[in-house]
Amino acid sequence: MLRIFLSNGWQIFLPLDCNGNFEDAMGDGEDALRNLLRDLGENPDGPDLAKTPGRALAALREIAAKSDECDLPMATFPAMAYGDWIRLDRIPFGSLCEHHMLPFSGAVSIAYWPAGDRIVGLSKLVRLVEWLSKRLQLQEHFTVRIACAIYEKLQPRAVAVRVEAEHSCMALRGVRSPGILTTTYHRCGEAPRWPF
Numbered sequence: 001m002l003r004i005f006l007s008n009g010w011q012i013f014l015p016l017d018c019n020g021n022f023e024d025a026m027g028d029g030e031d032a033l034r035n036l037l038r039d040l041g042e043n044p045d046g047p048d049l050a051k052t053p054g055r056a057l058a059a060l061r062e063i064a065a066k067s068d069e070c071d072l073p074m075a076t077f078p079a080m081a082y083g084d085w086i087r088l089d090r091i092p093f094g095s096l097c098e099h100h101m102l103p104f105s106g107a108v109s110i111a112y113w114p115a116g117d118r119i120v121g122l123s124k125l126v127r128l129v130e131w132l133s134k135r136l137q138l139q140e141h142f143t144v145r146i147a148c149a150i151y152e153k154l155q156p157r158a159v160a161v162r163v164e165a166e167h168s169c170m171a172l173r174g175v176r177s178p179g180i181l182t183t184t185y186h187r188c189g190e191a192p193r194w195p196f
């Protein structure tokens with residue numbers, strides 16, 4: 001980070017390293033978080049908080065660094081004729097709400113009705129939830145994304161997804177009401193009855 005002092009007392013920060021090359025986005029993100037701490041009335045250069053911007057950025061990336069392509073293989077394998085729902089209840093997840101950049105977390109339940117004899121390894125569905133949770137998003141869109149990804153990749157007769165989550169943007173700010181569960185649903189395909 002290159003800091004330039006102007007005669008009027010202002011400082012300009014440029015994301016350049018000592019060779020004049022632009023630093024990667026980590027520098028920008030850390031600086032933004034340093035400014036955020038100042039905005040909250042803290043001293044980000046003091047000994048207590050000096051490493052906080054770097055840690056906070058790493059944490060945010062771990063929670064929400066988005067991968068555009070879901071390259072998870074959904075290899076299917078044949079099973080004996082099976083004509084009903086296969087259901088996984090309450091897969092835990094955590095994600096970041098795109099309105100407030102605050103976490104929401106809870107559980108995803110997935111059910112699919114295989115087409116023909118095509119079934120998938122159950123852990124693939126757990127990995128899909130983990131994959132799709134890592135981005136800034138709304139719970140409603142998260143629910144639809146999971147259902148559509150399974151419907152597209154696995155091509156089952158039907159899929160149903162239920163997401164239950166607590167939002168820290170409701171628990172810690174605004175109405176400040178911890179413990180409220182928000183439930184969303186999405187269904188794709190046709191089925192004689194739905195599991196939820």
Ligand SMILES: [Zn+2]
Nearest residue numbers: 097099100169
């Ligand atoms: Zn929110």
